[in-house]
Amino acid sequence: MTNIPAEMQAVICYGPGDYRFxxxxxxxxxxxxxxxxxxxxGICAGDVKCFGGAPMFWGDENRPAYCETDVVPGHEFVGQVVALGRGADEKYQLKIGDHVVSEQIVPCGECRFCRSGHYWMCQPHDIYGFHRATQGAWAEYMLYPAKAINYRLPETLDPLHGVFVEPLACSIHAVNRGNIGLSDVVVISGCGALGLGMVAAARMKNPAKLVALDLNPHRLELARKCGADIVLNPAETDVVQAIRDMTDGYGCDVYIEATGAGKSVEQGLLAIRKLGTFVEFSVFKDLVTVDWTIIGDSKELNIHGAHLSPDTYPIAIRMLEEGRLPIEDILTHRLPLSEFRKGIEIAQNGSASLKVVLEPGRKV
Structure with missing residues (x-):
């Protein structure tokens, strides 16, 4: 290695609320x-939840903490290659100076899920920035492990925009889980960074009607830029009735929940038609209770979860390269790494931000 310092600045998790530079x-x-x-x-809702010390999964007593200690957080990132271990150049077709992203999970390759091709559900589940085995990106330098899934960014793509590959790839997977057809009315609830990515991805499916919901008028404007046909504000409109009105009283075919708010889940169950598909991709702060009779006896719904971003990184990179999203409007805040606490506060508040980005090389 040449021109690489011996030490670096990094954010380290010591426990809930105790992150140190x-x-x-x-x-x-x-x-x-x-x-x-x-x-x-980037800073996402999962990072905020981790910082707050919420449980990894509700009721999982074996892993009460969302993040292990002595871990560098951060699973949304783009880096520039400065050194390659033996064989890495040939394996990944990389060279020094390339800009490269890595899927947020580093699969073990040996568990039942990896062996069956479902690597994103890997049982050890080493995601960058949550476990000591896979240190994250809130640092000046980071390692992509030998089992990582890496992608070189095209030279035509602004490297900064590469930070949005991970969130967009997750959005694409959620949309794929909806099995959207050409005649479908699709509703996406929540136009945060992930929701806007879902709108852009759903637009590529060319449904008959694409509806976006959000309480923030500015986000609804961005949803139109991403391809929404109709935008509705639940604070101003009875969206369940509006959706029924535009579907001859049946309800939407696909409802994708991207708010992390229990009210949106309930709203979706009411707005969706019988035999419709409900996709959930959110990080919830609290437990959500709904009437499961709607799911079963009333409507016989297809309930699909969506986790991470299997096989969608190349598509996300292409979408960014093609300018399918107003990315400069989505990357709302750019801060130096030392201001990570401010970044967490901005992301947690959410009212004035979409994607908060930390740049280790950025000056205060």
Whole structure:
């Protein structure tokens, strides 16, 4: 390695609410590993939940903490290659100076899910920034492990925009889970960063009607830019009735929930037609209770979860390269790494932000 410092600045998790800005050694890449200089790293709802100390999964007593200690957070990122472990250049077709992203999960390749091709549900589930085995991106440098799934960004794409590949890839997977048809009326509830990605991805499916819901007028404007045919504000409109009115009283065919609010879940169950498809992709702060009779006896709904972003990174990169989203409007806040606490506060508040980005190389 040349021109790489021995030490770096990094954010370290010591526990809920106890994240510290420290000096740590720059890691060295072993065989098959890639060392990158972090260009940008995002803050998502999962990071906020982790910082607050909420449980990983409700009722999972074996893993009460959302994030392990002594971990560098951050699973949304883009880096520039500065060193390659033996064989990594050939394996990933990378060279020094390339900008590269890595899927947020590093699959073990050995569990039943990995062996069956469902690598994103890997049982050990090493996601960057949550476990000591896979350190995250809130640092000046980070390693992509030997089992990581990496993608080189095209030179025509602004490297900063690469920070949105991970969220957009997740959005694409959620839309794919909806099995959208050409005659469908599709409703996407929530036009945050993920929701806007879903609108753009759903537009590529060309449904008969694409409806976006949000309480924020500015976000609804961005949803139109992403391809929504109709935008509705639940604070101003009875959206359940409006959806029924535009579907001859039946309800929408597909409802994708992207708010993380219990009210949106209930709203979707009422707005969707019989035999419709409900897709859930959200990080909830609290438990959600709904009338399961609607799901079963009343409507016989298809309820689909959506987790991570299997096989969607190449599509996300192409969408960004083609300018299918108003990305400069989505990356609302750019802060130096040292201001990570401010970034968490902005992301947690949410009223004035879409995607908060930390840039280790950015000056205060």
């Amino acid at each position: 420290e000096t740590r050694p720059v890691p060295s890449p072993a065989s098959g590993e890639v060392l990158v200089r972090v260009v940008a790293t």
